[in-house]
Amino acid sequence: MPMYAYKGLGPTGKAITGLRDAESPKLLRQILRKDGIVVTDCEVSTKGGAKARHDARTGVAAKKGLSREVDFGGFLLGVKKAEIAAFTRQMATLLRSGIPLAESLTALYEQIQNVRFKVPIGEIRTAVNEGSSLADAMAKHPKIFDELYTSMVRAGEVAGNLDDVLARLADFLEGSQKLKSKVQGAMIYPVIMLLVGAAIMIVLMTAVIPEITRMFAQQGRALPWNTRLLIWTANLFRHYWWVMLLSIVALGYLFWWWSHTPNGRKDWHAFILAMPLIGPLARHIAVSRFARTLGTMLTSGVEMLKSLDIAKQILGNVVLRKAVEDAKKAVTEGESLATTLRRSNQFPSTMIHMIAVGERAGQLEQMLQRIADAYEAEVDMKLNRLTSLLEPLMLVFMGAGVGFVVFSILQPIMDMGSLSRPH
Numbered sequence: 001m002p003m004y005a006y007k008g009l010g011p012t013g014k015a016i017t018g019l020r021d022a023e024s025p026k027l028l029r030q031i032l033r034k035d036g037i038v039v040t041d042c043e044v045s046t047k048g049g050a051k052a053r054h055d056a057r058t059g060v061a062a063k064k065g066l067s068r069e070v071d072f073g074g075f076l077l078g079v080k081k082a083e084i085a086a087f088t089r090q091m092a093t094l095l096r097s098g099i100p101l102a103e104s105l106t107a108l109y110e111q112i113q114n115v116r117f118k119v120p121i122g123e124i125r126t127a128v129n130e131g132s133s134l135a136d137a138m139a140k141h142p143k144i145f146d147e148l149y150t151s152m153v154r155a156g157e158v159a160g161n162l163d164d165v166l167a168r169l170a171d172f173l174e175g176s177q178k179l180k181s182k183v184q185g186a187m188i189y190p191v192i193m194l195l196v197g198a199a200i201m202i203v204l205m206t207a208v209i210p211e212i213t214r215m216f217a218q219q220g221r222a223l224p225w226n227t228r229l230l231i232w233t234a235n236l237f238r239h240y241w242w243v244m245l246l247s248i249v250a251l252g253y254l255f256w257w258w259s260h261t262p263n264g265r266k267d268w269h270a271f272i273l274a275m276p277l278i279g280p281l282a283r284h285i286a287v288s289r290f291a292r293t294l295g296t297m298l299t300s301g302v303e304m305l306k307s308l309d310i311a312k313q314i315l316g317n318v319v320l321r322k323a324v325e326d327a328k329k330a331v332t333e334g335e336s337l338a339t340t341l342r343r344s345n346q347f348p349s350t351m352i353h354m355i356a357v358g359e360r361a362g363q364l365e366q367m368l369q370r371i372a373d374a375y376e377a378e379v380d381m382k383l384n385r386l387t388s389l390l391e392p393l394m395l396v397f398m399g400a401g402v403g404f405v406v407f408s409i410l411q412p413i414m415d416m417g418s419l420s421r422p423h
Contacts, residue, residue: 004028006042009119026130040109040122079117079144085173087117092166101162102129120144133157148293148310155301165300172296176289179376183285186383193394197401202237204405209234212409223412230408269317273346277389281382282317287351288375289314290324295368305332320346337364351375 003021006028010016016037022028029039087108094104105125112118120141127137135154138145145153149169156165213231216223223231237244258264273279293314297307305328312324323344330340338356341347351371358367 004042004044006032006039008032008037008039008041009115009122010037029126038119038122039126079114081173081177083114083117084144084149085170085177087112087121088166088173089170092163092170095163095166101134117144134162147313148297151302151306151310152297152300155297159301161301168296168300172292175292175372175376179285179288179379182380182383186387189387190390190394193398197394197398200398201401201405204402205234205237209405209409210238216412224408226404226408227412230405265318269319273317273319277382277386281379281386283320283346283348284375284379284382286315286317286320287347288372288379290320291351291368291375292372295365295372298368299365304337323347 003019004025005019006017008016020028020032022031025042028042032039090108091104094107095101099107102125105121105128109118109121109125112121124134124137124141127140128134133154135150135157138153139150152165152169153162156162159165209230213234216227216231259268272282290311294307294311297310298304302310308324308328308331312321312328315321315324323341323346326344327337327340330343331337336356336359338352338359341355342349342352354367354371355364358364361367
């Protein structure tokens with residue numbers, strides 16, 4: 001029975017080397033897999049004896065003592081979309097340079113630092129070396145490589161242009177991350193302003209107003225309505241804050257439950273699309289993502305029905321998703337995509353016209369990419385407009401709240417001062 005020198009990753013994610021006898025490399029991987037070792041490389045070895053074999057068998061057990069090290073960073077952080085995009089871009093570059101797929105995977109595997117990404121790539125490399133297709137190997141890790149990714153890779157392998165497909169996938173992933181970052185960045189300022197405003201009001205209600213209330217109580221004078229309202233609110237906040245907190249939690253849970261029921265989700269998503277400012281922005285974000293996904297998949301050679309089915313999942317809004325599902329059924333019966341989307345009244349007319357032109361000219365893929373570019377630019381403009389509108393509104397809102405508190409405190413003080421002056 002041949003002896004193999006192997007390299008692999010142990011249960012903790014640390015690198016392990018050793019010797020082990022097995023009938024074939026495949027059986028070696030299966031044996032070590034039972035011990036929690038993922039083999040990344042192996043070759044026949046003529047060296048080693050009983051002690052080496054013993055060390056190889058007990059290598060994992062030796063790691064289980066007090067000296068065990070765990071790579072918490074890799075396991076806790078998971079795999080980021082940016083890492084997948086960078087991996088895809090680099091693999092496309094290596095394949096375009098003429099490097100075989102197995103060697104490309106080996107080169108990329110050796111430079112990956114995140115253990116949660118390194119282990120699956122090692123398993124994918126092993127499967128490819130054993131004769132599996134890249135798409136089938138990646139499909140075994142759906143949390144990292146979703147259906148969109150594996151479908152495009154499979155189409156690229158069938159068509160023989162895997163490098164081009166991976167380059168388009170990298171563009172798609174990077175564009176999706178860029179759009180997501182823009183939306184998140186636009187929301188940071190309003191959230192910070194809300195938190196700062198809430199902190200200021202909490203300090204005023206718990207520290208400042210109670211002291212002022214004691215002073216007013218000692219005077220025994222009648223207070224203006226706004227001051228009485230402020231004192232009542234402060235007392236309510238101080239003595240019944242737990243009731244308010246429980247009410248907010250209960251209302252939040254009820255809303256979450258309602259929004260996750262079929263009818264509630266549909267009504268909520270329809271309400272979002274109908275909201276001023278927010279609705280058009282949400283619709284344009286969905287349109288740009290849908291067009292980019294569908295165009296990228298069609299360009300990569302994925303069939304129309306499969307592309308529609310996957311692009312539908314990109315849409316987070318169930319109203320728009322239902323429209324695409326109906327369009328898919330109509331396309332199956334021979335209708336054009338533009339006609340079916342127009343019937344739903346959920347997509348912008350400009351998009352519908354551009355799709356119709358692309359279908360007539362036989363350039364639907366290119367037209368969908370242009371649609372995505374156009375609506376991403378529209379999203380940028382709307383985000384900038386919304387941010388520029390929210391900033392003064394937030395300042396006015398916070399100023400009005402703080403101004404009401406200050407005026408309600410100063411008004412009775414000024415009234416007492418005017419009454420104490422000699423006439």
